[in-house]
Amino acid sequence: MEFSATTFRELCQQHGIAVTHQRQVLFEIMQGMHGHPSPEEVYARVKKKIPAISLATVYKNIHLFVESGIFREVSMHHGTLRVEMNSRPHHHMVCSMCKSISDIDEADLGLLPSHQKLPGGFLVERYAVDVIGICPECQAKKVN
């Protein structure tokens, strides 16, 4: 929608990555998908166009696209199950560089709207806010 086929080459140049056939097809197919596809789902679709493509290539390029900011991943997750030990109402600050999570009290964040029902009839139990940003440590490290 926002990137036309002609700009894929420029997009790659911007990010200093090579324009390969696999990369281009992958990009176009991903753009045509909606929702929150998994690597396997993307792989299944790309294979229809490039039967010989490897799953590893799909993974490598999805990561590349995410790192370049071309696509975004749904909720930074931390590989492993994590249990919440803070029983006070709070949310999370997630560092986009080091992926560290720290807590912020709900009161310090400010209040959220609390509709009981959202469009579509979704029944709200609670809100979980991830504040994505740069933690103080990474701000200090960041040289540019």
Added chain:
Amino acid sequence: MEFSATTFRELCQQHGIAVTHQRQVLFEIMQGMHGHPSPEEVYARVKKKIPAISLATVYKNIHLFVESGIFREVSMHHGTLRVEMNSRPHHHMVCSMCKSISDIDEADLGLLPSHQKLPGGFLVERYAVDVIGICPECQAKKVN
């Protein structure tokens, strides 16, 4: 903090689970932890008290505690990496029963406070809100 050692037995009775030594030690140790420990971290601590405990037992009981609502997991994660294909500003409605994710436009959710810096000096890039609740399909299925 909120559950005393004496109430662990009651807590188990409420949820219809047996009071075992492993379970009790696990519970107490987890309560003493802070942050967002992983199963491995919990396992490492519990092993100091019960060297013979199995990692599988730790996993099984963490799940049990989470299902019972005794503890909560940090951000419902979906097992696999998911890529965001909706480029409009939006957030997510996550069903606590079936774990499905659907999008909600930021405008439909209402505005969030947009401090540039949060307590501790965390630099905000963006907010990602997960609205946890029950999707219409699961509301229909829900009999009780």
Added chain:
DNA sequence: TTGACAGACGATAAGAATTATCGTTTACTA
């Protein structure tokens, strides 16, 4: 208190998702 039985335990194999390795091929720059 005891005895039966469901459920919990530990050990470990299996499974799923992801990443690393490596030899071959391809794209970019001069």
Added chain:
DNA sequence: TAGTAAACGATAATTCTTATCGTCTGTCAA
């Protein structure tokens, strides 16, 4: 167009989590 760094495909390896299974332990009724 040649040289080189990067990308590719195949697949082994890793990591995290779950399943299996034989043994053991809580729970509940007698």
